[in-house]
Amino acid sequence: MRIAILNRDGIGGGGATRAARRLRAGLRLRGHEALMVSPPQGHDPEGIAVEPAETDESHDPLASRANRLLQEGYIGPRRTALSNTLFSPEIAGYSFARCDALDAFDIINIHWVPGFIAPHNLESILGLGKPVVLTLHDMAAFTGGCHYSAGCGRYREDCSPCPQLEHDILQLARWTLGTKRRLLRHNNLFAVAPSSWLAACASASGLFQPGNVEAVPNGIETDIFAPHEKTAAKAALGIDPDVKTVLCGAENHREHRKGLDLFMAMLERLKDDPFVA
Structure with a gap:
């Protein structure tokens, strides 16, 4: 077609x-x-x-x-x-x-x-x-x-x-x-x-x-966005393997609906959580 x-x-x-x-x-x-x-x-x-x-x-x-x-x-x-x-x-x-x-x-x-x-x-x-x-x-x-x-x-x-x-x-x-x-x-x-x-x-x-x-969900490049071993992936990105890591992305984080303020508030609460830290 x-x-x-x-x-x-x-x-x-x-x-x-x-x-x-x-x-x-x-x-x-x-x-x-x-x-x-x-x-x-x-x-x-x-x-x-x-x-x-x-x-x-x-x-x-x-x-x-x-x-x-x-x-x-x-x-x-x-x-x-x-x-x-x-x-x-x-x-x-x-x-x-x-x-x-x-x-x-x-x-x-x-x-x-x-x-x-x-x-x-x-x-x-x-x-x-x-x-x-x-x-x-x-x-x-x-x-x-x-x-x-x-x-x-x-x-x-x-x-x-x-x-x-x-x-x-x-x-x-x-x-x-x-x-x-x-x-x-x-x-x-x-x-x-x-x-x-x-x-x-x-x-x-x-x-x-x-x-x-x-x-119908959007498609992605599965050859790029594929699971990798966590320790190796962190090493490749220069991230300490012992640090808890959360990824957040948005085209415009200033939009209220993207919820960056809520995301940051969540991180602030979680940083002292003994089950997460």
């Missing part, structure tokens, strides 16, 4: 990009033709770089900067303390309506695409009639803009009022979710989540047709 993997970055170190590239590598090992499709900046040289559509209005500064203007002028000043995870405007993206780059593919797999594919762009991709699979790396695909709902379940209804935006006079979250539900409830739209929890959230959102959401 020929599989197009759409992501905002074709190369890079973000979690979604790494997952997409790992998937591409795994598909290729199984004999499929898989290519990354992304905007020109940061695209995979082996993949496809999608340019913005050339129209008479392509240089309209308001149109070309719409997402940034909305983020800086409206969303940013209205963010509440509930969450500091991304909240993306989804009003402008790359048009695929007159793009033949996807015609030759059998399946279209979409990963992390803020600023690349807005709901109306996704609608045009769905119009190709091919199976379109959203690989969920957060909750943004089925909310009114938040990438993490921070315990709010209003994405199951209409995202109004949004607890992450104060004085939302435009009712941006409600409009965004309503737009998604109006444009995207297609039988050929599927979602894959790396956890059962995220899959359950997506199923409850009402965006996807019943049965079109599955939980």
